[in-house]
Amino acid sequence: MKILSALLFIGLFSCTAGIELKSVTYDHLFNDGNSKVWMINKMVVNRKNLTTPSNSNKEVLIFYVDGSIQYIPLKNLGSHQGNIGDYILHSDEKSLAIYFKESTWDFSLIKITEDTIYMTSTKDSDRNIALELVPLPKIFN
Numbered sequence: 001m002k003i004l005s006a007l008l009f010i011g012l013f014s015c016t017a018g019i020e021l022k023s024v025t026y027d028h029l030f031n032d033g034n035s036k037v038w039m040i041n042k043m044v045v046n047r048k049n050l051t052t053p054s055n056s057n058k059e060v061l062i063f064y065v066d067g068s069i070q071y072i073p074l075k076n077l078g079s080h081q082g083n084i085g086d087y088i089l090h091s092d093e094k095s096l097a098i099y100f101k102e103s104t105w106d107f108s109l110i111k112i113t114e115d116t117i118y119m120t121s122t123k124d125s126d127r128n129i130a131l132e133l134v135p136l137p138k139i140f141n
Contacts, residue, residue, distance in 0.1 A: 025041065028097075029112070030063035030089060037062050038117070042132035055139050063087065069098055074139070095122070103127060 030036060040059045043050045051058055060077065062070040072082025085100035096119060098105040103126040107119035119129040 029091075029117070030087070033065060035062060035064045037136040038133040039136050040131055041116075041134045042130075044130040044132075045128065055137060060136060061133065071100070072097075074136075105129075107131070 004113075030038065038061045039055065040051060040061065043059075056075060057073070059071065059073050060118065062072070064070075065090065067086050069085050069087045070082050071085070072080060076082065083100050085097045087096060087100055089096050094109040096107045096109060098107075104124070105127055106122045106125040108122055109119045111118040115134060118130070119135040121128050
């Protein structure tokens with residue numbers, strides 16, 4: 001019995017000895033190494049969600065691997081340019097800065113799950129908003 005306990009102890013605790021854990025980086029969180037369309041599922045201002053329930057009337061953010069971003073209503077995608085800017089993701093600080101010509105949006109990444117990113121603006125942001133981003137869902141049946 002002592003041998004079984006000793007083997008169990010060694011098996012459980014020796015597996016992680018000497019393994020260096022690396023911190024998670026979010027370098028490709030928004031663009032997947034190319035470009036990615038994120039739909040603004042919720043835009044909260046003063047505790048009020050300003051987005052419509054209909055996905056086709058929501059807005060999207062398109063993050064490109066070169067650091068550029070496009071902010072546009074989904075219904076205008078392909079026919080209008082929308083608001084163009086640049087973004088910088090600071091993986092270590094879990095922060096995102098978006099620079100448009102007329103304003104800067106600065107966010108802290110609060111919650112990241114497999115299919116949702118929730119972020120709130122910092123004091124350095126020109127807009128006081130919270131965003132919930134989801135990958136662009138299938139919008140047809």
